[in-house]
Each structure stands twice: as C-alpha cells, then as structure tokens.
Amino acid sequence: MTSSPINVAIIGAGLSGLSLALALHQQNIPCTLYERNNAPLNIGGAVMLSPNALKVLDALSVYSRIRTKGYNFETLEYKNGDGKLLEVYEFGSEEKYGYKALRIYRKVLIEELVEMLREKGVQIVFGKKFVKVLEESEESVSWEFADGTVGKASLLVGADGIHSTVRKYLYPDLKPTFAGGMGVTAAVPTEQLKLPPGYHIPVTILTPHGSFVIAPQQVDGSEVLIGKQKRVPKDHDRAGWDAISADKEALVKFLQQDTEHFPEFVRNAVSKIGHGKINVWPYYIVPKIERWTSDKRRIVILGDSAHAIPPSAGQGINQAFEDIYIFALLLGQVNKVDTQDALKFWQEYREQRIAKVMDLNNQIELRRMTKEEREKMPAGSMHEIELSWLYKPNFKEDVDKWVATKSKVAA
Numbered sequence: 001m002t003s004s005p006i007n008v009a010i011i012g013a014g015l016s017g018l019s020l021a022l023a024l025h026q027q028n029i030p031c032t033l034y035e036r037n038n039a040p041l042n043i044g045g046a047v048m049l050s051p052n053a054l055k056v057l058d059a060l061s062v063y064s065r066i067r068t069k070g071y072n073f074e075t076l077e078y079k080n081g082d083g084k085l086l087e088v089y090e091f092g093s094e095e096k097y098g099y100k101a102l103r104i105y106r107k108v109l110i111e112e113l114v115e116m117l118r119e120k121g122v123q124i125v126f127g128k129k130f131v132k133v134l135e136e137s138e139e140s141v142s143w144e145f146a147d148g149t150v151g152k153a154s155l156l157v158g159a160d161g162i163h164s165t166v167r168k169y170l171y172p173d174l175k176p177t178f179a180g181g182m183g184v185t186a187a188v189p190t191e192q193l194k195l196p197p198g199y200h201i202p203v204t205i206l207t208p209h210g211s212f213v214i215a216p217q218q219v220d221g222s223e224v225l226i227g228k229q230k231r232v233p234k235d236h237d238r239a240g241w242d243a244i245s246a247d248k249e250a251l252v253k254f255l256q257q258d259t260e261h262f263p264e265f266v267r268n269a270v271s272k273i274g275h276g277k278i279n280v281w282p283y284y285i286v287p288k289i290e291r292w293t294s295d296k297r298r299i300v301i302l303g304d305s306a307h308a309i310p311p312s313a314g315q316g317i318n319q320a321f322e323d324i325y326i327f328a329l330l331l332g333q334v335n336k337v338d339t340q341d342a343l344k345f346w347q348e349y350r351e352q353r354i355a356k357v358m359d360l361n362n363q364i365e366l367r368r369m370t371k372e373e374r375e376k377m378p379a380g381s382m383h384e385i386e387l388s389w390l391y392k393p394n395f396k397e398d399v400d401k402w403v404a405t406k407s408k409v410a411a
C-alpha cells in the first residue's frame with residue numbers, strides 16, 4: 001500500500017474522464033486530464049441517464065445543474081404495429097428509484113462538467129495525445145505524449161474510450177469486437193410526427209419488419225430521436241464507417257424502408273430528415289477482460305476502455321459513471337486500506353454489476369426478436385425484468401462497509 005499522496009493523470013476528457021476528475025476532486029485527490037482533441041469528443045446526439053448514474057451525478061453536485069437541461073421521463077412502451085401495448089420498460093421512477101430518467105445532449109452534459117472542473121481549478125490539457133507507458137514502478141508511472149513530452153503521476157487512468165491506447169499496456173493485442181450491427185438515428189421535430197393525442201413516447205414499435213424507436217429529447221420534448229438498427233454482416237475500418245456515415249441519402253432511405261408496415265406517424269417521422277441530424281453508431285464491444293489494472297496497480301482502465309457493452313439497455317455511459325464514482329470513493333480511503341485490495345474490490349464489484357447488465361441486455365434483445373426468432377431460443381431464456389438492483393444502488397454504503405471490514409482486519 002502507498003500512504004504517500006496520490007496524484008492522478010487521466011487520459012481522455014470524455015464523460016468517464018471528466019466525471020472522474022470531479023469525483024477525485026471531491027475526495028481531495030489532485031488530478032490532471034489529458035485529451036487528444038482540442039475540445040471534448042461530441043458524438044451521438046443525446047444520451048439517456050438512468051437513476052443509477054443520476055445518483056452518482058447527484059453526489060457530485062452535477063444533477064441539480066443538468067436536470068432542467070434535458071427531457072425527464074419514466075417509461076418506454078413497447079407496442080406492436082397496431083398500437084397494442086406489449087410491455088412497459090422503466091428507465092426511471094421518482095417514486096421507486098428517486099429519479100426520473102433524463103435524456104440530455106452529450107454536448108450539454110460535457111459542457112457542464114467542463115465548466116464545473118474549471119470552477120474548481122482542475123486542469124484539462126487539450127491537444128495532448130497519450131502514446132505509450134514508459135515506465136511503471138511501485139510508486140509511479142511515466143508515459144509519453146505524441147508531441148514527445150513525458151508525464152509522470154502516481155496513478156495513470158485510461159478513460160480513453162473503446163479504442164483505448166492505455167489499454168494496450170495491459171492487452172497489447174486486444175481489439176474491440178464488432179457486434180454485427182449499427183444503429184441509425186436522426187433528430188426530427190416532434191410536431192412532424194402528428195402523433196395521435198395522448199400517444200406515449202418514448203416508444204419502441206415492434207413489427208415482423210423490425211423495430212422503430214421514438215424518444216423525446218430537448219427539455220420540452222419538442223424534438224424526438226428516431227431510429228432503427230441494421231444488421232451489418234462485416235466489420236469496416238475507420239474509412240469504411242466514415243463513408244457509411246457520410247452517405248446521408250442512403251441512411252435516410254434505410255430509415256424510410258419498410259415504414260409502410262408501421263403506423264402513419266412513423267412515416268411522418270421519416271418524411272423529412274435533415275442530413276446534419278443523422279447519426280450512425282456501429283456496435284463494438286470490448287470482450288470481457290481479466291484485468292482493469294496493471295500488476296503494480298499504477299495503471300487503471302475504466303469506462304468504455306474496460307468494458308464497452310452492447311447498447312440494448314442504454315447502460316454504456318451509465319456504467320461508466322458507476323466506475324468512476326466507486327473508484328474515487330475507494331481512492332479516498334487509501335489511508336485506511338491497501339490500494340491493491342481497494343482496486344481488486346473495485347473491479348470485482350463493478351464486474352458483478354456489468355455481468356447483470358449484460359443479462360439485462362440479452363433480455364431486451366429477446367423482446368426485440370420476432371416471434372419466430374424467439375421460438376428458436378432455448379426454453380426459459382426469457383424472464384421477467386426487475387430493475388431495482390440497477391436503479392437503486394448503495395455505492396457509498398457498499399464501499400463504507402467494505403472499508404470497515406478491512407479496517408477491522410488491520411486493527
């Protein structure tokens with residue numbers, strides 16, 4: 001264990017990195033963020049935050065600043081093409097979990113986090129690309145940036161996303177796996193849909209011809225995200241995906257395809273789509289990896305770098321917020337517990353929850369299958385979805401309890 005003061009270098013100023021910096025600041029642990037771009041990454045329009053992540057953002061005093069900057073809602077309905085309600089899926093509930101879900105533009109969230117870090121004097125160095133670790137000792141780690149400069153800290157955290165360079169130190173050959181599909185989404189004005197009065201959104205409409213998602217965004221719900229998934233038989237390189245993203249007409253056509261089998265408001269939704277409002281999300285995952293920390297525990301990966309997961313339950317970012325919060329809580333206790341033990345507990349705790357999210361993803365995918373596809377699945381594959389374990393976590397209590405058992409052992 002080290003009881004010498006910790007200072008942390010965070011690679012990547014995405015949502016994981018920025019929120020980690022806030023959480024460390026809360027624990028009085030100094031840190032610096034390094035981001036390769038000249039501004040934070042802004043991909044993919046709006047994101048959905050569920051109560052587990054909002055509890056973290058509340059503890060970091062972020063929630064009160066963003067709650068009114070996005071669309072608050074509780075449930076997503078699954079309906080068939082005839083409008084019959086098939087299932088109601090909870091994304092949040094003030095009564096049951098303490099928070100409604102919040103759909104918020106990634107840019108808005110990032111800007112708020114950057115502003116909070118600025119107010120607290122936490123440094124973000126933009127245009128600084130991490131290249132490789134130079135040396136890891138029992139006390140510190142040093143690394144190189146693309147401009148040839150060298151950094152040194154007692155801990156280096158790779159919050160550098162699914163294609164992480166920091167991860168290469170732990171797994172030089174690991175590449176994210178292509179999951180065989182992509183999401184194509186667009187933002188359109190809600191009024192364009194001419195929804196029947198009282199029709200509940202967000203909704204996923206399931207038909208034998210595929211599913212179609214409609215989810216409100218903007219504070220007043222005046223805009224909706226519309227989207228479909230597409231199976232993609234083979235992976236593409238960066239240039240290939242860029243070409244797919246750039247061909248807006250083909251993407252509009254894909255969104256319009258088969259809509260004759262959907263209600264009229266879906267045809268209205270796809271009738272006019274601005275090219276600048278279309279997003280493509282290729283689905284990659286990071287296969288389950290054994291170690292999120294190096295042997296000497298001076299190098300750590302988290303967020304998408306450690307566990308990019310499929311999008312079905314919308315938990316990618318939410319799980320990253322869980323990572324950073326528990327990580328910072330534990331680092332805040334290293335005067336009481338061994339750092340190695342703390343990081344081991346952190347990874348085990350997080351892995352258990354991610355395994356349950358993967359099961360939840362599977363359950364959601366089963367519900368999106370056609371009847372024929374579902375019938376081919378082994379009997380008993382589908383079970384009822386229960387969400388309180390996900391949405392009502394006790395992160396702080398769990399960490400305090402673990403620290404108390406360790407402190408007793410030490411005493």
Ligand SMILES: Cc1cc2nc3c(=O)[nH]c(=O)nc-3n(C[C@H](O)[C@H](O)[C@H](O)COP(=O)(O)OP(=O)(O)OC[C@H]3O[C@@H](n4cnc5c(N)ncnc54)[C@H](O)[C@@H]3O)c2cc1C
Pocket residue numbers: 011012013014015016017034035036037040041043044045046047048128129130131159160161162164165279280281282302303304305314315316317318320
């Ligand atoms: C189009 C799209 C839409 C999505 N929508 C949703 C959604 O609605 N809900 C959801 O839960 N998830 C969504 N996801 C997944 C979600 O974006 C990720 O789970 C989340 O962004 C992970 O955050 P992160 O900070 O770990 O990584 P990232 O957001 O990828 O951030 C990593 C940061 O590290 C920086 N970086 C990378 N390499 C280096 C380096 N060598 N040196 C310095 N900096 C570096 C990058 O520039 C970036 O700023 C979406 C993903 C995509 C692509």
